[in-house]
Amino acid sequence: MEEQPYSLKWNPNPPLGVPRLVTYAVAAAVYTIVAWLGVIALPMGFLSVSALYIGMGFLVPFVLWFSGWGWVIGVIGAIVGAGILAGMPVPLAIPFGFVELVMVVPLLIVYRTLAPKFGVSSIGKDVFKPKGFIFFLIVAVIAFQLLSAVSGNIVLYLFGFVPADALPLSISAWWIGNMITVTVIGTILLGVLTPVVERLGLTVHGIIT
Numbered sequence: 109m110e111e112q113p114y115s116l117k118w119n120p121n122p123p124l125g126v127p128r129l130v131t132y133a134v135a136a137a138v139y140t141i142v143a144w145l146g147v148i149a150l151p152m153g154f155l156s157v158s159a160l161y162i163g164m165g166f167l168v169p170f171v172l173w174f175s176g177w178g179w180v181i182g183v184i185g186a187i188v189g190a191g192i193l194a195g196m197p198v199p200l201a202i203p204f205g206f207v208e209l210v211m212v213v214p215l216l217i218v219y220r221t222l223a224p225k226f227g228v229s230s231i232g233k234d235v236f237k238p239k240g241f242i243f244f245l246i247v248a249v250i251a252f253q254l255l256s257a258v259s260g261n262i263v264l265y266l267f268g269f270v271p272a273d274a275l276p277l278s279i280s281a282w283w284i285g286n287m288i289t290v291t292v293i294g295t296i297l298l299g300v301l302t303p304v305v306e307r308l309g310l311t312v313h314g315i316i317t
Contacts, residue, residue: 114230116175116220119314131310135170136181142166143189146289152281154270157261160285163190164256165293168248171212172219172232172298173305175312179216182208200267210259215252231311233302235295244298249290257282 143163150159163185171178183205191201223230226243234240257279264270270278305311 113224114175114220114311114313116217117314119312119317124317128310128312132174132177132181135174135177136184139163139166139170139181139185140189140193143185144193147190147194150285152278154264154274154278157264157270157278157282158285159281160289161190161282162289162293164253164286165289166297167212168215168290168294169232169297169301171216172230173302173311175216175220175314176316177312179208179212182212200263200269204260204263207256207259207263211252211256214255215248218247229302231302231306232298233306235302236299241295244295245291248294249287253286253290254283256286 143161146161146163147158149162151157152159167178167182167185170181174181185205186208187201187205190196191204192198196204219230219232223243226239228234228240228243232240232244232248235244260282261270261275261279264278265272265275302311
């Protein structure tokens with residue numbers, strides 16, 4: 109359990125300062141770049157669908173560490189990196205980016221409210237321990253990457269970029285690719301860097317502070 113509680117409340121202490129804002133801006137730039145690289149490196153033949161989307165392996169730790177700012181980072185990265193830079197029209201990139209709500213917000217809610225009840229860290233710093241890893245695997249890897257795959261592909265289908273008969277393949281590829289990257293990259297980042305990020309006072313204890 110954390111020495112200081114993590115929640116979804118407004119937390120005025122410590123106040124939001126320049127070091128934190130710079131951290132979130134850098135994280136947004138990192139996610140935007142890896143989101144773009146993930147889409148163009150192993151494309152599945154459908155717009156912005158990657159067989160190995162490395163960006164998600166970074167986004168999950170950002171969400172657990174930075175709370176509401178993690179969602180902002182995810183939306184920016186999805187709109188710009190996985191969307192516009194990958195060749196997606198702007199009218200599609202914007203709703204595509206906001207699909208992050210479907211995955212990020214429930215993920216954040218579950219970790220901030222249910223994780224402590226299971227004796228698991230709200231920011232994933234115990235992911236190298238059996239209980240922490242199992243919770244992470246069930247919640248962040250399996251369940252919420254399926255939500256990401258389904259919601260993202262529905263948007264692409266509604267805009268005519270993924271045909272109906274290709275949805276099962278596209279959803280499966282998205283889901284499996286995300287699960288691989290979150291399991292590998294996300295676990296390493298959380299296990300190694302979470303204590304450092306917390307010690308530097310960069311984790312967000314409330315919703316945005």
